[in-house]
Amino acid sequence: MRALLASFLLLGASLPARAQPAVTSAAPERVAVTVYRDLNRASARPNLQWLNGYALISETRRVELPAGESELHFEGVAGGILPQSAIVTGFPDGVVERNQDALLLSPGTLLDRSLGQRVSIRRTSKASGQVREEQAVIRSGNDGAVVLQTAAGIEALRCSGLSETPAYDRVPPGLSAKPTLSVRVRSAQPLSATVTLSYLANGFDWQADYVATLSPDEQRLKLTAWLTLANGDETGFANATTQAVAGKLNRRDAQPIRPEARPLSLQCWPADTTSDIPEEQLEPPYPPAPPPPPPPPAPMAERGGEDIVVTGTRVMAERERLGDLQLYRIPIPVTVAARSQKQVALLEQPRVRVTPVYRVRLDADANRDSGAAQLVLTSRNREREGLGLPLPAGGVLVFREGQDRPLLIGEGRIDDLAVGEDVEIRLAEAPGVGWRVELDGGAKGRHALTVTNDRAVPVRLEAELRGDGRITGGARLGRRNGASLWQVTVPANGAATLRYRYREPG
Amino acid sequence: MRRSVTFALAFCTAPLSAQTVPLPDASAQGDVAVTIYNNDQALVQDRRDLSLPSGRSRQEFPDVSARIRPETVTLTGNSLGIVEQNFDYDLLSPAALMQKAVGETITLVRVNPASGAETRERARVLAANGGVVLQIGDRIEVLRDDGLPVRVIFDHVPGGLRPRPTLSVTLEAPRGGRQPVTLTYLTPGLSWSADYVALFDERAGRMDVQGWITLANESGTTYRNASTVLVAGAVRTTSDRSGYYSSPPPPPDIRRAGTETAGRERLGDFYLYPLPERTTIAQKQQKQVSFLDVSGSPAVRVYEFRNGWLATSEQPQSVNSVLRFSTGRQQGLGDALPAGTVRVYQRDSRGSPQFVGESEIGHTPMGSDLGLAIGQAFDVKVQPTVEQRTRVESNGSRWRTAMRYRLTNASPQAVTIDLVQSGLWGDTRITAESQKSERRSADQAVWRVAVPANGEASVTATFDTRF
Numbered sequence: 001m002r003a004l005l006a007s008f009l010l011l012g013a014s015l016p017a018r019a020q021p022a023v024t025s026a027a028p029e030r031v032a033v034t035v036y037r038d039l040n041r042a043s044a045r046p047n048l049q050w051l052n053g054y055a056l057i058s059e060t061r062r063v064e065l066p067a068g069e070s071e072l073h074f075e076g077v078a079g080g081i082l083p084q085s086a087i088v089t090g091f092p093d094g095v096v097e098r099n100q101d102a103l104l105l106s107p108g109t110l111l112d113r114s115l116g117q118r119v120s121i122r123r124t125s126k127a128s129g130q131v132r133e134e135q136a137v138i139r140s141g142n143d144g145a146v147v148l149q150t151a152a153g154i155e156a157l158r159c160s161g162l163s164e165t166p167a168y169d170r171v172p173p174g175l176s177a178k179p180t181l182s183v184r185v186r187s188a189q190p191l192s193a194t195v196t197l198s199y200l201a202n203g204f205d206w207q208a209d210y211v212a213t214l215s216p217d218e219q220r221l222k223l224t225a226w227l228t229l230a231n232g233d234e235t236g237f238a239n240a241t242t243q244a245v246a247g248k249l250n251r252r253d254a255q256p257i258r259p260e261a262r263p264l265s266l267q268c269w270p271a272d273t274t275s276d277i278p279e280e281q282l283e284p285p286y287p288p289a290p291p292p293p294p295p296p297p298a299p300m301a302e303r304g305g306e307d308i309v310v311t312g313t314r315v316m317a318e319r320e321r322l323g324d325l326q327l328y329r330i331p332i333p334v335t336v337a338a339r340s341q342k343q344v345a346l347l348e349q350p351r352v353r354v355t356p357v358y359r360v361r362l363d364a365d366a367n368r369d370s371g372a373a374q375l376v377l378t379s380r381n382r383e384r385e386g387l388g389l390p391l392p393a394g395g396v397l398v399f400r401e402g403q404d405r406p407l408l409i410g411e412g413r414i415d416d417l418a419v420g421e422d423v424e425i426r427l428a429e430a431p432g433v434g435w436r437v438e439l440d441g442g443a444k445g446r447h448a449l450t451v452t453n454d455r456a457v458p459v460r461l462e463a464e465l466r467g468d469g470r471i472t473g474g475a476r477l478g479r480r481n482g483a484s485l486w487q488v489t490v491p492a493n494g495a496a497t498l499r500y501r502y503r504e505p506g
Numbered sequence: 507m508r509r510s511v512t513f514a515l516a517f518c519t520a521p522l523s524a525q526t527v528p529l530p531d532a533s534a535q536g537d538v539a540v541t542i543y544n545n546d547q548a549l550v551q552d553r554r555d556l557s558l559p560s561g562r563s564r565q566e567f568p569d570v571s572a573r574i575r576p577e578t579v580t581l582t583g584n585s586l587g588i589v590e591q592n593f594d595y596d597l598l599s600p601a602a603l604m605q606k607a608v609g610e611t612i613t614l615v616r617v618n619p620a621s622g623a624e625t626r627e628r629a630r631v632l633a634a635n636g637g638v639v640l641q642i643g644d645r646i647e648v649l650r651d652d653g654l655p656v657r658v659i660f661d662h663v664p665g666g667l668r669p670r671p672t673l674s675v676t677l678e679a680p681r682g683g684r685q686p687v688t689l690t691y692l693t694p695g696l697s698w699s700a701d702y703v704a705l706f707d708e709r710a711g712r713m714d715v716q717g718w719i720t721l722a723n724e725s726g727t728t729y730r731n732a733s734t735v736l737v738a739g740a741v742r743t744t745s746d747r748s749g750y751y752s753s754p755p756p757p758p759d760i761r762r763a764g765t766e767t768a769g770r771e772r773l774g775d776f777y778l779y780p781l782p783e784r785t786t787i788a789q790k791q792q793k794q795v796s797f798l799d800v801s802g803s804p805a806v807r808v809y810e811f812r813n814g815w816l817a818t819s820e821q822p823q824s825v826n827s828v829l830r831f832s833t834g835r836q837q838g839l840g841d842a843l844p845a846g847t848v849r850v851y852q853r854d855s856r857g858s859p860q861f862v863g864e865s866e867i868g869h870t871p872m873g874s875d876l877g878l879a880i881g882q883a884f885d886v887k888v889q890p891t892v893e894q895r896t897r898v899e900s901n902g903s904r905w906r907t908a909m910r911y912r913l914t915n916a917s918p919q920a921v922t923i924d925l926v927q928s929g930l931w932g933d934t935r936i937t938a939e940s941q942k943s944e945r946r947s948a949d950q951a952v953w954r955v956a957v958p959a960n961g962e963a964s965v966t967a968t969f970d971t972r973f
Contacts (some may be wrong), residue, residue: 272637
């Protein structure tokens with residue numbers, strides 16, 4: 001507030017004809033937060049220390065403005081705000097201009113902005129504790145050097161070995177603790193208005209986390225999913241209407257002007273001596289210069305400070321289509337706290353029909369090769385299979401019901417899946433189901449592919465044979481994704497063999 | 507009472523009044539006009555009233571850009587002649603102060619650490635190399651050799667030391683007196699771009715567009731009450747040390763370049779965007795001013811998918827969702843658009859606008875057709891497959907490639923997808939196809955495929971190529 005008052009004084013001083021009262025809007029009345037995923041994260045989980053998704057924040061604020069021109073400061077906006085994305089509506093006469101000031105109040109900027117100003121120099125006698133104050137004018141500022149003009153003459157700050165420090169009368173205008181968005185507005189009469197402020201802010205992310213439990217007969221999945229929201233910003237949003245958007249949006253990399261908060265580091269004239277008597281240490285010494293602030297989004301300070309909230313499963317996100325995207329809305333207002341993670345239920349599908357398939361991929365012209373098959377749970381995103389709803393991309397943890405406790409059998413991932421698409425959850429490689437391809441002797445290009453099964457149940461296996469040439473086999477081969485496909489049921493504790501011939505193209 | 511005495515003293519002493527450092531609140535700038543280009547380049551014109559003595563004099567110009575390009579400075583005034591121009595960056599610091607004091611006499615105030623008693627003496631600075639060597643009376647001493655506190659007081663600030671880099675010009679004026687002079691220079695650190703907010707109403711096929719000019723000042727100086735003009739275009743400069751000039755890449759979003767002239771101020775090839783009123787551009791400030799507000803302009807969403815040559819994908823790929831509109835006078839935004847970012851919003855079921863993607867545009871003439879890829883559709887996908895690739899025996903070294911494209915649509919509306927197969931260089935022929943394609947260029951063939959709501963379609967094509 002003092003800074004605002006000061007900026008008012010400044011403008012009043014420099015532009016006397018156009019004095020603009022500064023008005024502050026401290027906090028929003030209502031707020032809505034829509035979180036968007038970081039698409040470059042791929043399969044990694046959101047790193048709470050460094051979130052690269054973003055959010056659209058819409059705030060409703062009540063403001064009282066005087067007649068004429070005034071400058072309205074919005075406080076309590078997200079630190080990762082992208083000022084060029086801000087939309088301000090609700091002023092009957094529109095907005096003259098919007099400003100975002102990135103010069104922050106810091107020891108360095110305080111000194112720099114006080115160039116030519118009067119300050120008090122306070123000297124404390126170490127012998128008696130007596131304090132003396134003297135007026136001085138700062139003649140040079142910043143870049144590690146302060147030259148003062150006092151009644152006695154020209155001096156340099158903190159080169160004397162005395163305990164001395166400048167004290168300022170006020171905060172120089174235009175310096176605030178945080179980057180502040182402000183608008184210049186005009187109104188013919190005093191105005192009491194409800195305005196909305198929307199902006200994009202960096203430092204948010206969300207992710208769908210699926211937990212699936214496979215039935216003992218391996219035919220059904222109980223699928224539940226969490227919507228995990230993360231806010232890495234220092235601003236929290238209480239009772240916010242909260243949404244998450246799934247889909248792939250184009251987004252340009254945009255960074256606002258980096259806030260400038262210079263540390264203060266003072267230098268003196270050359271100070272070599274002939275003695276090794278250490279210079280008397282002053283109390284309190286200036287602390288070492290802090291590192292420059294990180295760019296927004298600011299990483300989280302400490303892991304211990306995270307606040308992970310899991311709400312009850314009775315609250316489930318509601319889905320709607322938004323153009324080409326899917327919008328998930330948390331039906332009740334929730335608090336998206338600063339530097340925290342929050343989870344609500346995204347969906348629950350208790351009976352999803354799946355088929356476990358062991359998959360093998362090989363080059364058809366390989367002379368000798370072997371490996372283990374990959375276990376894939378396949379299904380289709382249809383109501384008949386117990387699904388039939390858009391599935392946003394996310395990790396899938398697959399458990400299997402065991403005798404007395406569930407067992408984790410694999411961790412897969414799905415991409416965004418629309419209704420009707422094939423669902424494939426790729427789990428771990430199964431060392432017990434292996435394959436081997438060898439030359440079969442005889443005519444040129446004859447191969448034998450043998451698959452083995454060490455399980456006590458028969459398993460379905462699909463082998464994709466890739467190659468530009470023609471593949472003809474003893475068994476009937478299908479086609480999938482441009483490759484020849486051999487589908488076979490491998491008997492329990494048994495093996496199966498495909499003999500095929502590969503002819504080079506042309 | 508005691509304080510007020512010192513205060514009065516501070517204002518009466520001679521050295522203080524000799525200084526002409528302006529208070530930061532009161533700028534030395536005069537009538538400032540700033541012209542900002544897109545390529546981190548700005549032209550600053552500053553008209554100041556100076557009191558000049560007749561004949562030769564040295565004038566200082568504080569409050570110019572801290573990143574001024576001194577070689578671009580020109581100063582014009584009523585029959586003024588320029589003798590020389592200097593850009594001084596010998597900055598006032600304790601070290602510079604001591605070095606300039608070599609040979610001069612300074613005052614030392616020794617403070618007794620036990621009693622706090624002060625003793626004053628005069629000393630001559632002999633050298634300031636590594637440490638400060640002083641002559642006090644007939645003794646030679648090193649400053650603070652004993653580690654005890656000593657205040658060093660200089661009588662005055664030596665000339666030529668300045669708190670900030672300062673431009674100074676030596677002038678030859680035929681007449682003395684107060685007269686206007688105009689200082690013109692180029693500086694980096696001021697930049698601008700456009701930001702567009704497009705609220706798209708898909709059902710009505712309309713959108714509302716607001717355009718904002720965003721300018722940023724990192725030049726190190728505040729420009730007070732400046733008349734500001736923004737130039738859409740990058741004038742060529744040679745300030746780049748590498749001598750490399752990169753023209754902006756052709757904006758791929760313009761589908762058909764327009765040929766209409768916008769009702770904006772122009773200067774040669776460039777459109778000018780003057781800010782409607784004077785404004786203060788503070789250091790480290792980002793400022794936005796509205797310049798465009800159009801509502802109900804027609805816009806449609808189309809879907810496009812481009813497949814590379816011989817690309818097979820194991821999983822269906824989302825198609826690009828493209829917002830198409832015109833900047834023409836008829837059925838369009840009716841303006842030339844300076845380069846910037848278009849952010850697209852759509853209303854959700856509760857009527858709140860939600861962000862649905864953004865795209866960058868280049869400088870776009872009026873009358874252009876734009877197609878902005880704002881994202882990829884969740885529900886509309888294409889899966890391309892190379893089905894078969896065989897060498898055609900009879901025809902020497904030619905290949906036949908059979909492609910299949912499976913197009914799926916899980917949305918409740920029927921859609922049309924522009925399916926592009928690219929990479930068809932050389933004498934590639936399409937020998938068979940399930941529906942007629944359009945050869946958009948030697949490189950690309952396009953099928954316009956209708957996909958029913960909650961349904962799918964497929965396209966097959968056989969290519970005859972040399973590779």
